[in-house]
Amino acid sequence: MDERKRRILELLVEDYVNMGEPVGSRTLSRKYQLGVSPATIRNEMADLEEQGYLEHPHTSSGRVPSDKGYRYYVDQLLERPGLDRSLIEGIQASYRAKAREIAWLIHQTARLVSDITAYPTVVLAPRGEDARLAGLSVVILAPALAVLVLQTDSGYIESRTVGVPPELMGSDLAAMVAEISNTLEGVPLRDLENAMVKRLRGDLWRHHGFWLEVIQRLASRGDDEERVALSGTRSMLNYPEFRDVERLKRVLGFLETESEIDRLLRTRVSGRVEVLIGTEVPADDIQDCSVVTAAYRAGDQVVGRLLVLGPRRMHYGRVIAVLEAVSEELSRALEWA
Amino acid sequence: MDERKRRILELLVEDYVNMGEPVGSRTLSRKYQLGVSPATIRNEMADLEEQGYLEHPHTSSGRVPSDKGYRYYVDQLLERPGLDRSLIEGIQASYRAKAREIAWLIHQTARLVSDITAYPTVVLAPRGEDARLAGLSVVILAPALAVLVLQTDSGYIESRTVGVPPELMGSDLAAMVAEISNTLEGVPLRDLENAMVKRLRGDLWRHHGFWLEVIQRLASRGDDEERVALSGTRSMLNYPEFRDVERLKRVLGFLETESEIDRLLRTRVSGRVEVLIGTEVPADDIQDCSVVTAAYRAGDQVVGRLLVLGPRRMHYGRVIAVLEAVSEELSRALEWA
DNA sequence: CATTAGCAGTCGTGTGTCCCGAGTGCTAAT
DNA sequence: ATTAGCACTCGGGACACACGACTGCTAATG
Numbered sequence: 001m002d003e004r005k006r007r008i009l010e011l012l013v014e015d016y017v018n019m020g021e022p023v024g025s026r027t028l029s030r031k032y033q034l035g036v037s038p039a040t041i042r043n044e045m046a047d048l049e050e051q052g053y054l055e056h057p058h059t060s061s062g063r064v065p066s067d068k069g070y071r072y073y074v075d076q077l078l079e080r081p082g083l084d085r086s087l088i089e090g091i092q093a094s095y096r097a098k099a100r101e102i103a104w105l106i107h108q109t110a111r112l113v114s115d116i117t118a119y120p121t122v123v124l125a126p127r128g129e130d131a132r133l134a135g136l137s138v139v140i141l142a143p144a145l146a147v148l149v150l151q152t153d154s155g156y157i158e159s160r161t162v163g164v165p166p167e168l169m170g171s172d173l174a175a176m177v178a179e180i181s182n183t184l185e186g187v188p189l190r191d192l193e194n195a196m197v198k199r200l201r202g203d204l205w206r207h208h209g210f211w212l213e214v215i216q217r218l219a220s221r222g223d224d225e226e227r228v229a230l231s232g233t234r235s236m237l238n239y240p241e242f243r244d245v246e247r248l249k250r251v252l253g254f255l256e257t258e259s260e261i262d263r264l265l266r267t268r269v270s271g272r273v274e275v276l277i278g279t280e281v282p283a284d285d286i287q288d289c290s291v292v293t294a295a296y297r298a299g300d301q302v303v304g305r306l307l308v309l310g311p312r313r314m315h316y317g318r319v320i321a322v323l324e325a326v327s328e329e330l331s332r333a334l335e336w337a
Numbered sequence: 338m339d340e341r342k343r344r345i346l347e348l349l350v351e352d353y354v355n356m357g358e359p360v361g362s363r364t365l366s367r368k369y370q371l372g373v374s375p376a377t378i379r380n381e382m383a384d385l386e387e388q389g390y391l392e393h394p395h396t397s398s399g400r401v402p403s404d405k406g407y408r409y410y411v412d413q414l415l416e417r418p419g420l421d422r423s424l425i426e427g428i429q430a431s432y433r434a435k436a437r438e439i440a441w442l443i444h445q446t447a448r449l450v451s452d453i454t455a456y457p458t459v460v461l462a463p464r465g466e467d468a469r470l471a472g473l474s475v476v477i478l479a480p481a482l483a484v485l486v487l488q489t490d491s492g493y494i495e496s497r498t499v500g501v502p503p504e505l506m507g508s509d510l511a512a513m514v515a516e517i518s519n520t521l522e523g524v525p526l527r528d529l530e531n532a533m534v535k536r537l538r539g540d541l542w543r544h545h546g547f548w549l550e551v552i553q554r555l556a557s558r559g560d561d562e563e564r565v566a567l568s569g570t571r572s573m574l575n576y577p578e579f580r581d582v583e584r585l586k587r588v589l590g591f592l593e594t595e596s597e598i599d600r601l602l603r604t605r606v607s608g609r610v611e612v613l614i615g616t617e618v619p620a621d622d623i624q625d626c627s628v629v630t631a632a633y634r635a636g637d638q639v640v641g642r643l644l645v646l647g648p649r650r651m652h653y654g655r656v657i658a659v660l661e662a663v664s665e666e667l668s669r670a671l672e673w674a
Numbered sequence: 675c676a677t678t679a680g681c682a683g684t685c686g687t688g689t690g691t692c693c694c695g696a697g698t699g700c701t702a703a704t
Numbered sequence: 705a706t707t708a709g710c711a712c713t714c715g716g717g718a719c720a721c722a723c724g725a726c727t728g729c730t731a732a733t734g
Binding site: 043057059060 | 676677678679680683684685686
Binding site: 022024025026038042043045046056059060061062 | 725728
């Protein structure tokens with residue numbers, strides 16, 4: 001693969017990514033002043049096709065990159081575009097506002113990435129299984145109303161408003177919560193239920209039904225709706241690849257199915273940004289799509305991932321750069337200061 | 338308009354709502370055993386068309402209800418279907434979990450309604466302008482980290498995690514918050530900023546920049562993203578009316594634009610469920626759609642609305658029934674106990 | 675030997691034509 | 705008032721055709 005072939009492949013991929021239509025030899029030579037005639041380019045393209053980097057939708061059309069072509073482009077030719085100074089600052093600023101509430105963080109991240117890249121984005125909430133209880137606090141708002149705040153050793157915070165049952169209304173709620181907090185400190189969240197059954201005593205035990213329910217809801221990060229955030233699906237309508245409504249339905253269905261996303265993301269283990277192109281994506285519902293994923297960390301441990309989905313013809317360079325920046329900021333936001 | 342005409346109009350609307358295709362005289366007579374021949378029905382339909390209740394997409398097709406036809410159906414013929422016992426219980430259960438956090442409430446409601454009705458749903462957050470500060474509390478999680486909880490007289494609660502600036506780290510945060518809370522109790526949220534500038538004294542004044550920012554963020558219910566919840570857009574793909582991608586884009590754009598939704602909903606003042614059919618909807622982007630809206634209350638005052646959008650051919654009866662039930666439950670959840 | 679011009683060949687797409695069938699409106703019979 | 709019968713209308717699918725974009729090949733060129 002000589003220099004000129006590489007150059008042609010690069011230009012072809014980029015033109016196709018931008019234009020969305022098969023690229024012909026004439027276009028290529030005229031548009032990018034390659035200094036050679038279309039015929040020469042045709043010869044080169046024939047070679048590239050034979051080697052599997054290009055495809056021919058049909059005889060009388062221009063060429064399109066194959067998965068292998070994209071792969072070569074991403075691995076060998078792509079240079080990461082530097083992001084705008086102002087864009088980076090925007091990303092940083094958007095994490096400054098409030099930080100530790102998981103639901104907010106993942107929604108914010110999904111929205112941010114889908115806004116910047118114009119591709120749909122899914123963010124998986126951080127794994128919380130290994131987290132341990134670091135503290136439990138209560139704010140009493142009214143005789144029958146309180147806010148409980150749970151804090152983990154990895155720095156997550158969850159709060160819930162709870163109604164106080166009548167039989168507890170006279171008692172010293174703050175003291176009870178403090179006692180629970182002391183008793184259970186250091187217990188992994190997933191063992192909380194067991195630990196409570198075993199360790200609660202006295203007054204606490206008498207009301208353990210109430211406490212159990214409240215704390216379970218706090219610890220499990222409740223409803224699935226808070227375990228995954230999806231944003232930017234509307235942008236799909238801008239890509240001719242998704243003009244077909246049936247296809248749109250399949251892809252959207254996939255993105256909204258937590259188990260599928262989970263399966264796809266949990267098997268990626270590396271801490272770096274990864275790119276899956278076309279058939280490399282192990283999911284039947286999203287044929288002819290590409291996926292870029294990144295990990296984020298809490299401390300030095302990878303705790304979650306996010307994913308950007310687009311047509312195979314996607315702006316890999318920009319997406320990769322954005323994901324690197326965002327996952328970096330998200331990790332920083334999760335750092336336990 | 339005699340009984341038989343009414344019956345024909347009713348059946349035609351319902352068949353068209355279910356099938357989505359213009360209804361012919363033959364279909365009508367065969368499918369619903371009207372006891373008269375297609376020819377008779379044709380005559381009746383011709384009359385109904387002349388009176389403006391029906392339309393003819395083209396000469397050789399069946400009839401379709403006009404806006405006036407739907408309107409007559411909704412006002413005169415529609416009988417509200419009773420909802421399943423189990424469905425009602427499901428609705429009630431979904432509000433039992435946690436209650437007073439606005440963002441959660443409106444998202445939950447949007448999701449609930451769009452799941453039940455299979456139409457996209459928008460919920461506007463309650464107006465908060467008239468609410469007054471009822472209390473402010475703090476939970477200190479770490480030297481530099483605290484959760485602030487704001488409570489209004491109408492029962493809303495908002496909480497935010499905040500980083501405590503270094504210069505405040507030694508001081509008695511709880512006392513400061515209690516003092517602010519006392520000082521500002523009863524102040525309408527929209528005047529908080531002014532009131533703080535005027536009333537803060539001593540230590541509090543010295544750090545008023547910090548307090549101002551924190552409390553403003555609490556009171557303004559922050560980002561727009563929390564002022565409106567949208568759910569169920571994917572269900573649009575199931576209606577042939579939205580097969581056209583351009584149209585889909587327009588309608589989605591409308592639903593995602595808070596100002597448009599606001600304009601549409603704020604002008605509806607009644608506390609009951611209202612139906613807008615086709616051209617009755619005052620918005621150019623959503624031609625050929627219908628909208629059902631309902632109000633919800635906090636106490637005895639209407640504080641917000643929600644909206645279900647569908648093709649003109651929508652299941653008015655069911656949507657109305659669901660909105661009545663849901664807005665009732667939502668109002669109950671907002672009641673200040 | 676690499677490059678290029680020229681030309682025949684291929685095939686998707688847009689356009690025009692035709693036919694079918696569903697459904698109507700009208701008229702005359704009941 | 706209702707119904708049967710029939711001519712008529714019109715949208716949509718099937719088919720054919722021409723256009724044009726692009727290729728692949730061959731032969732000429734430096």
